[in-house]
Amino acid sequence: MGKFLSSVVISVLFSTTLLYAQVQSEVNRPPLQNPPITMETMVGSRGVMYQLLVNKKFQSIPKLGFFSVTNGTATWEKEMTPDIMTQAHLTYSLFKGLNVSAGMQYTPVYGFRPVAGLIYSYASKDWLIIANPKIDLASDFASENLALIEYKPKINNKFNFYSRIQGLYGFVPESGNHNRSYIMLRAGLSYKEFTFGAATNFDWYGPTKHNENSYGIFVSVLLF
Template sequence: MRKIILLFIAFSLASASFAQHKADSLAMLKPAKPSPPIGVEFFAGNNDLAFQMMVSKHFSPKSRFGFFNVTQFVGDYATTNQKNSFISQSFLTADIWKGFSINTGVTMNYMTGFRPSAGLQYVFANRKFTAVLLPRFDLTQTYNFETFGLVEYKPKFKNNWGLYSRVQGLYNHNTKLDTHNRSYIWLRVGASYKNYQFGLGSNFDYYGPLKINENSMGVFVRAELF
C-alpha cells in the first residue's frame, strides 16, 4: 500500500514539475471558470441534524494557488447514538491544468482524529452548474483512501427565482485493514431565490466495516456567500 501512495505522490510531483516549466504562461493564467461561492447549509431530518460549509477559492484571480475546505457535522437526535459525526478537511491547492489541482493539507474526523493528507482535485463552476471531485490519501496510520464529490444544477427561471438540486457523495476506505470506514449519499432538490436555496433533502449514511445504515429525510436551507 505504501508503494501505491509513493507512486501517487510521485505522480503529483511530476505534474507540478511539468506545470512549473510553463511558469511564464501560468503566471498570467486566470481560473478558466468562476470559483464556486462559499456554501453554508443546514439540514433538519427525521433522525438527525446536519451542517455543511464548503469553500473553494483562489488566493487572487491571477493566482494558481488557492484553498479548499469542507466541514460537516451530523448530530443524531438520540444523544447516546454513536453515529454523531464530524468531518473537516482543509487543503492548499495548486492548479496544474484546466480545473485540476494538486492538494496537500490535513483532515480531522470524530473517529481517527488529525492526519496529514494529499490528493488531486477537479472543480468546474459556472452560473448553472458546479462539479467537484476530490480523491485523496491519508499519509499516516491506516492510509485511508477517500473520494468526495458533488454535482449541483441550479438554473434561473425568472427574475431571482430558480431551481436548486445537488447530488453529493463520499467513500472512505481503510487501506491497511481493507475495510469500509464511512460513506454517504446526500440528495437535495428545491428552489432558489437570489443567493438562498431551500427545499427537500435526504441523507443516506453508512458507518464502519458492517456499513451500518442511518437514513434521514427532511428539509434544508442554504446560503451562497460570494
C-alpha cells in the same frame, strides 16, 4: 507519531515552495472572480446537519488556493460516535479545473491526519461538478473519494430550480474495509443567494456499514 510529523513537515515545505514561486510570477495578474462559500443547514428526522464548502484561490497567487469541506450532525438522540468531519487543503493548479492538494483531515475515529489528493472542479451557469479523491499519509493510510454535482437551471427572472447529489466513499486499501460513506440528495428552489427545499441523507459507518438515514428540509446561503 514520527511519520505523522514528517508528513506534515513535507506538506508545509511543499506548500511554501509553491507559494514563493507563485509570488514571483503571478503578482501582476488581474483579480480573480472566486466562487462563493456555501453554507447549508438541514433539519431532518435524525437531527440537524451542517455543511460548509470553501473553494477559493488567492488573489495575488492565482495558482494557489484553499479547499475545505466541513460536515457535522447534531442528532436528536445520543449516538455512540460523534458525526463530524472537517478537511482543509492548500491547492495548486496544474491546469484549468485540476488541482493537487495537501493538508489535513479530522474525524472523531482517526483524529487529525495529513492528507494529499486531487481536486477537479467545473462550474457553468447551470452546473457545478467537484471530484476530490485523496489518501491520508499515516502508516495505516485510508482512501476517501468525494463527488458533488449540482444542476440549477433558470425557471424565471427570480427563481432557479436547484438539485444536488453529493457522495463520499472511504475505505482502508490494505484490508478493503469500509470506514465511512454517504449520499446526500437535495431538490428545491434558489432565490438570489438563498436556496431551500427537500433533503435526504443516507449514511454508513464502519466495516459493518451501519446505516443511519435522515429526511427533512434544508436551507443554504452563498457568502460572496
